[in-house]
Amino acid sequence: MTRWLLILLVAGAVSTGAARARTKLDNPISAACLERHLARSQPRLVFTPSLVESLKAKHQTDPVLSNRVAVIRQYADRIYDQPLLTRKMVGRRLLGTSREMLYRVNMLGLVYLIEKDAAALQRISEELQAVCAFSDWNPSHFLDVAEMSLAVALALDWTAGDLPPATDAQARAALLQKGLDADGKGAARIVSGDNNWNQVCNGGMIAAALVLAEQEPELAAGTIARALEKMPNALAQYAPDGVYPEGTTYWSYGTGFTVMTIAMLESALGSDFGISAVPGFMESAVFRALCNAPSGQYFNFADCGTRRSAGGDTVLAWFAAKTGSRSFYEKDRFLRPAKETGKPGRLDGAAMAWMSQYEEAGGHRVPSAWKGDGSNPVAIFTGGADDPRRYYFGGKGGKATTSHGNMDAGSFVFELDGIRWVIDPGSQSYHELEKTGFDLWGRGQDSDRWTLLTKNNFGHSTLTVNGEPFAVDGFAPLADFNGGKRPEAAFDLTAVYGGNVKNAVRRFVKDGPASLLIEDRVETARSTRRIVWQLMTTAEVEPVPGGAVLRQGGRVLQLRCVSHPERTVSVVSLDPPPLTLDKKIRGLKRLEIEIYSGDAPGGTIDFAVRLSGAAIDANQAVR
Secondary structure, three states, rough: HHHHHHHHHHOOOOOOOOOOOOOOOOOOOOHHHHHHHHHOOOOOOOOHHHHHHHHHHHHOHHHHHHHHHHHHHHHHHHOOOOOOOOOOOOOOEEEEHHHHHHHHHOOOHHHHHHHHHHHHHHHHHHHHHHHHHOOOOOOOHHHHHHHHHHHHHHHHHHHOOOOHHHHHHHHHHHHHHHOOOOOOOOOOOOOOOOHHHHHHHHHHHHHHHHHOOOOOOHHHHHEEEEEEHHHHHHHHHOOOOOOOOOOHHHHHHHHHHHHHHHHHHHHHOOOOOOHHHHHOOOOOOHHHHHOEEOOEEEOOOOOOOEEEEOOHHHHHHHHHHHOOOOOHHOHHHHHHHHOHHHOOOOOHHHHHHOEEEEEEEOOOOOOOOEEEEOEEEEEEEEEEHHHHOOOOEEEEEEEOOOOOOOOOOOOOOHHHHHHOEEEEOOOOHHHHHOOOOOOOHHHHHHHHHHHHHOOOHHHOOOOOOOOOOOOOOOOOOOOEEEEEOOEEEEEEEEHOOOOOOEEEEEEEEEEOEEEEEEEEEEOOOOOOOOEEEEEEOOOEEEEEEEEEEEEEEEEEEEEOOOOOOOOOOOEEEEOOOOOOOOOOOOEEEEEEEEHHHHHOOOHHEEEEEEEEEEEEOOOOOEE
């Protein structure tokens, strides 16, 4: 049996529902359960009195904790010069205000926890009075309510009864009326979907419930119980290997709120009720670590940001604390001063609780070749920690209708020498698109979303057939993967072409320390006319016989059309982009190689392109 036939047989047996069982969490929650198990002392959300004392002691001697406390203190001091928050809507969202409140509570609250600073307590009181006086926290966009509820809950808990009685009463009333009972129906809104909204919204409601448990025991118990019932819908998306289908930026968001939820449940009730044991969840730390490329950019598929911040990853540090793995604890980044790292994250005060518990215990190494299966499968190859060429490849399958998904099955990013040669165009500002009336969130075949270069297949490094957009429900599974020194991964793209091909499989091979081989096998159908091989880049491009030469950052990358050297490479400038609403990327261009069905003897096209970096001598000069 040939390799290609085996791939097609395997791929045909794969479905998006594979390994996607909904794991149930332990769920003993009732009012009586809360009465028995709820911690009596405060703080009890993420921090406990013993954790506070441990942090106070450890940050005196641990250089990472010392530096992070100093950074947070610097940014807390800056808050005093800022005006109090107002109910400022941006389009349909209050989310920016909610997030700023959560940030301020994390900065000021951490300072108060370890220093009992009177000025910090006073400012927290003023911040609470301001946001709790809002008419509402914008329940029509419930993320806004969730993040604000978490902020207010942490402020009440971390001050542990030290707020002025009037502020305490006002905040508790607002947390009940504008948070838990935001809909005015006597029950918290529990989000049951399978994306980040589930994780964020249920986390915010759990925080509010834990703070109000003594005064509203039935409502609190019902809220937590229903949240634990519905959270597996989103947690199942991590299975089987840890890929977060919405991409690494949303991993940080959704997973950040989930580790907050775990930390709150453990500190307040002594258990996470099985959340961390859900298949794929702990493994997702490997996914996150491998999405950080040597250039400082992400493997930025889906609605993902392009470049990571200079500071350490505090969400990933939670996994380090649980596993002892130094691969997840970015010590060098955590030691950077405030002027290099910039503004801390809005959960970074809470993160000091789990960072103070980190103890290195070896842990597993992040592999240099890895695959993650699931609803948005990926494969990632690197050169390893000591690679002088800083090799990086990330390729993917999936389907467009995945939450925050694009028509990008078969696409990839590629780096060498710390330079991103093959790019993903990444995300765009939601509000800037929405304010024009653009329907960004439709998922139908003819939705506005697919007209954007960042969302359709014409803006990604994949194959396009007959000049048509991908079939939105067409799923491209990971069909084959082999690790080792010459890793390979193949994706079956057949379904994304909606019948315009009989079969299409794309294989990626790391066939050298500075090269990537892309092999495509397409079995044509009666409707197959024209196939375009595409590569997105911002490099300078010079077409040459048999391929092209790309230049960027003093380096050279060669593109060779291995299978069809007679083909020419066309360069299509996308700066400016086709549509006014398209994202503008300086120097963006699409390289195209055309293939026609008439070129397929026996109806099958085997097409191969190799990308390879020029050799570098000891003086880093390109030869």
